[in-house]
Amino acid sequence: MPATKDRAGRSRAMPRPFTLWREVLTAYAAPALTAGAAAVATGQRDLALAAVTSIAGTSAAVAFLVGAWLRNGGRPRRWTTDLPRVVVAVVLVVAATGAAALLGWCAARWLPGHTLAPVGVRPERLGIDLPLSAALATAVVTLRWRSTVARQALS
Structure with a gap:
């Protein structure tokens, strides 16, 4: 991996470029394995199912949407590169979490009356799983994207 010098003159490895498929x-x-391991350790079948569906699926979908938006310019682009990266991450996390919370709330109320969900499926989990997964995925993808943009600007 190529190296670069930081401000103090220390040599640091360059991070990998932002690759959307890798981020997704x-x-x-990551959440499928961690939530799945917790489900196995605690014997929670509903968590095991949620680990590979609502938790990991939401995380991947949000990572794709946010990552694609950022990679393709993040309109208006200026604020995504001019503001401190923590501020950009917080703004995007709040937006993604709010959208996911609304979607989770609506789905948790609509699904029970309109689907034949198998026993063990708890749609009320969506109100927690979706916003939490969206927040984590948005934060990681935004900070990762921003670090690669900063590195490219220095090169």
């Missing part, structure tokens, strides 16, 4: 894959695998 990681956004799916």
Whole structure:
């Protein structure tokens, strides 16, 4: 991996460039494995199902949407690169979490009366799983994207 010098003159490895498919894959695998391990350790079947569906699926979908928006310019682009990266991450996390919370709330109320969900499926989990997964995925993808943009600008 190529190296670069930071402000203090220390040599640091360059981060990998922002690759959307890698970010989406990681956004799916990480929560699926961690929530799945917790489900196995505690014997919670509903958590095991949620780990690979609502938790990891939401995380991957949000990582794709936010990552694609950022990679393709993030309109208006100026604020995404001019503001401190923590501020950009907070703004996007709040927006994604709010949208996911609304979607989770609506789905938790609509699904029970309109689907034949198998026993063990708890749609009320969507009100927590979706916004939490969206917040984490948005924060990670935004900070990762921003660090690669900063590195490209220095090169």
